[in-house]
């Protein structure tokens with residue numbers, strides 16, 4: 001047990017960049033942070049249970065499109081970055097950033113937080129935790145996770161948070177595929193378990209991030225992150241509902257949004273789509289809803305937006321069937337090309353992607369469905385059907401082989417003119433065709 005304030009020595013090591021940083025979970029969040037701290041001059045050791053990922057990083061390669069392989073290679077070569085599957089390295093770490101997944105279980109009445117990865121990571125860290133070190137949870141999660149779930153698991157080591165080790169929370173805000181905001185330029189929220197922990201977390205993140213905001217309690221920081229993503233979830237639900245209303249009224253929702261966006265205050269544009277995917281937006285609001293249930297409340301906006309957003313894949317299928325019928329074609333037996341299977345533009349991530357659900361639904365209706373996505377060369381087994389499926393190679397003749405093309409993701413590096421050229425029918429859920437100069441095909445805004 002250490003007697004003097006644990007934070008002082010650590011803050012000195014952090015500001016001199018001699019502190020060794022561990023990153024537990026080397027996915028979208030963890031690998032990005034590991035590279036950022038290494039680039040800032042820290043020695044960084046990543047830990048992941050996936051041995052292939054670890055081996056790749058140690059070879060100087062990246063498993064993620066948005067983290068350049070060259071950036072990983074440079075840090076590995078400089079011996080600032082390495083990775084391990086064995087948690088024994090934790091005993092050498094001054095700071096441990098926990099970046100493991102926080103999914104929801106969907107086999108319950110309401111989606112329920114699944115903290116199994118956080119718990120497993122904490123149980124592996126605890127027996128190896130170095131006195132005086134700092135543990136920061138970065139995963140998005142419900143209020144109370146850091147102090148009521150993570151802390152007792154770490155304190156099973158015999159060390160006490162705030163006295164023998166430091167504990168903090170720093171929700172991640174990275175937006176893979178967004179070229180406008182580099183990781184370091186996104187302001188960071190941080191908080192800690194008492195003043196010493198707060199100062200240590202703030203000192204650590206200030207080494208890498210241009211702007212760091214200290215939030216007065218970990219719980220407030222946990223809810224701030226949930227609110228950010230719930231705000232998107234609810235507004236996407238609202239605009240998806242507006243889309244369906246406009247379709248029924250014979251109005252173009254894109255024109256309506258564009259017109260409303262001329263208001264210089266009090267309005268923020270959101271855009272409709274075929275549904276909501278990814279590991280964050282369709283998941284995090286249910287963590288907030290769980291918090292609400294614990295205090296006897298219902299997060300009504302969350303469940304309403306959930307109903308609307310999850311109905312969108314079915315709506316796209318229905319619009320496709322109607323458009324085909326107008327072309328004297330049945331959905332059953334139709335040949336369809338889906339453009340974009342990632343969950344959003346310019347990423348290679350297919351988690352919870354609405355495109356996959358749309359492909360499954362179309363297949364159930366008896367359509368034959370292929371796809372093109374430059375970011376996703378192959379869909380693994382069971383993503384849509386039992387077999388793995390390959391992305392179709394783009395050519396000027398590709399679209400002519402199909403009864404319709406469904407634009408589901410507006411990747412910026414697709415040659416859209418080439419892709420839709422020759423298509424008899426285009427179902428455009430992203431308003432991509434608006435930007436194309438020649439329209440010699442029929443477009444239905446799906």
Ligand SMILES: NC(=O)c1ccc[n+]([C@@H]2O[C@H](COP(=O)([O-])OP(=O)(O)OC[C@H]3O[C@@H](n4cnc5c(N)ncnc54)[C@H](O)[C@@H]3O)[C@@H](O)[C@H]2O)c1
Pocket residue numbers: 024025026027028029030047048049050053099100101102117118120121138139140141172173174175176279280
């Ligand atoms: N992906 C994003 O854009 C994003 C943005 C902001 C916040 N977040 C949040 O960050 C957290 C991580 O998300 P992600 O997208 O990086 O997940 P991910 O699935 O890409 O990566 C998680 C990594 O953790 C590893 N892992 C799982 N259990 C582990 C354990 N017990 N010990 C060590 N490693 C373990 C996995 O093998 C994987 O490599 C989540 O809470 C997520 O909500 C994600």
